[in-house]
Amino acid sequence: MNYRKLGRTGMTVSEIALGCEHLQGKSYELIKSVIDAALDGGINFLDVFMSEPEVRSNIGKALLGRREKVLLQGHIGSCWVDGQYKVSRDIGECVTYFEDLLERLQTDYIDVGMLHFVDKETDWDTLEHSEMMRFALSLKEKGVIRSIGMSSHNPVTAKKAVESGLIDVLMFSLNPAYDLIPKDRDMTAVFTEVLTGTKQDFTGFTLEPARAELYRACEEHGTAITVMKSLAMGTLLSKERSPLGIALTEAQCISYALDRPAVAAVMVGMQRLSDVEKALEYETLSAEERDHGKVLASLEMFRTGTGTEELCMYCNHCLPCPAKIDIAAVSKYLDLVELDGRPTDSVKQHYLALGTTAGSCLECGACEKRCPFGVKVTERMHRAVRTFGK
Ligand code: SF4
Ligand code: SF4
Numbered sequence: 001m002n003y004r005k006l007g008r009t010g011m012t013v014s015e016i017a018l019g020c021e022h023l024q025g026k027s028y029e030l031i032k033s034v035i036d037a038a039l040d041g042g043i044n045f046l047d048v049f050m051s052e053p054e055v056r057s058n059i060g061k062a063l064l065g066r067r068e069k070v071l072l073q074g075h076i077g078s079c080w081v082d083g084q085y086k087v088s089r090d091i092g093e094c095v096t097y098f099e100d101l102l103e104r105l106q107t108d109y110i111d112v113g114m115l116h117f118v119d120k121e122t123d124w125d126t127l128e129h130s131e132m133m134r135f136a137l138s139l140k141e142k143g144v145i146r147s148i149g150m151s152s153h154n155p156v157t158a159k160k161a162v163e164s165g166l167i168d169v170l171m172f173s174l175n176p177a178y179d180l181i182p183k184d185r186d187m188t189a190v191f192t193e194v195l196t197g198t199k200q201d202f203t204g205f206t207l208e209p210a211r212a213e214l215y216r217a218c219e220e221h222g223t224a225i226t227v228m229k230s231l232a233m234g235t236l237l238s239k240e241r242s243p244l245g246i247a248l249t250e251a252q253c254i255s256y257a258l259d260r261p262a263v264a265a266v267m268v269g270m271q272r273l274s275d276v277e278k279a280l281e282y283e284t285l286s287a288e289e290r291d292h293g294k295v296l297a298s299l300e301m302f303r304t305g306t307g308t309e310e311l312c313m314y315c316n317h318c319l320p321c322p323a324k325i326d327i328a329a330v331s332k333y334l335d336l337v338e339l340d341g342r343p344t345d346s347v348k349q350h351y352l353a354l355g356t357t358a359g360s361c362l363e364c365g366a367c368e369k370r371c372p373f374g375v376k377v378t379e380r381m382h383r384a385v386r387t388f389g390k
Pocket of ligand 1: 316327370
């Protein structure tokens with residue numbers, strides 16, 4: 001298992017993490033077997049957003065005696081009212097159900113205390129100065145939560161929250177389809193249209209700028225991204241159901257997510273032992289089996305070639321490089337800087353920490369012949385040297 005820094009929190013998490021959502025309604029025995037297998041496989045990070053009492057209690061019971069071996073992402077604002085899940089901003093409900101989470105998980109701390117489901121900009125504007133935020137800050141001060149997180153599906157809202165400096169971890173919906181669907185299209189409508197047989201045309205589109213700006217903001221602020229919806233509820237695995245019109249494998253979706261800036265872990269939903277085995281298998285696959293570049297390159301928008309020469313997908317399909325440059329990493333840092341034209345300290349430090357930088361480029365052009373997206377790599381290497389100084 002590979003482990004990654006959880007941004008500025010100082011914590012280290014397994015890049016494959018356990019999303020517990022689908023454990024709701026399952027027996028204690030099954031929940032324990034899933035958690036046992038996940039922990040045995042090296043997973044040390046769990047998301048528990050559900051407010052349903054029984055699943056919380058069963059997860060707590062399954063973790064008994066090994067709480068310190070895992071990092072828990074628990075949510076503030078995910079409540080259980082009148083026998084139903086409810087997203088709440090009522091401070092009384094938020095306090096009650098956060099305390100319920102601690103009690104049922106049989107712990108006195110949560111590693112990431114997530115402000116739950118903040119999608120609308122107006123929701124964040126209110127929340128930033130609310131009693132709920134003061135509650136989260138006081139929990140952090142007392143050490144009851146070790147960091148503050150927020151879950152969101154909206155890049156504009158999420159960026160605003162990240163830039164406030166209050167959010168250490170962002171749980172965000174991330175996959176290639178979401179990244180490529182333009183902001184002015186309603187995402188749910190796009191997926192529904194696909195299911196009803198309407199062909200989507202992404203020709204000429206590029207990485208949705210609002211999402212690129214969010215990833216840059218996260219990198220700059222040291223806010224780690226924990227990924228949800230990496231498969232878009234499984235639709236990306238089917239040519240017929242995916243708006244992209246191609247079928248990706250689970251491994252390709254996971255590697256796409258892990259290759260985005262600031263991403264620390266992908267929360268994979270697991271509800272049976274075979275799901276755990278499948279998720280852990282990712283760690284044993286070859287680079288070729290994980291490679292999302294080749295299949296994404298078959299998209300119409302890349303085949304037409306216009307306007308996508310600058311769209312590096314960070315797949316490293318262009319390797320090997322005789323100068324041993326990590327081309328995807330150089331490209332990623334260059335994109336982060338070029339988004340707003342200034343190298344921030346954190347991006348510059350990350351770039352300079354690379355073993356070999358763009359200055360070592362021999363201009364052999366081998367990478368350009370291999371890049372399935374037609375990216376002009378040597379030109380980008382020159383720009384990286386101009387930007388970072390080496
Ligand atoms: S240059 Fe091409 S092959 Fe290399 S990382 Fe970027 S998109 Fe992938
Ligand atoms: S052109 Fe530069 S970056 Fe590309 S393979 Fe050759 S040395 Fe590596």
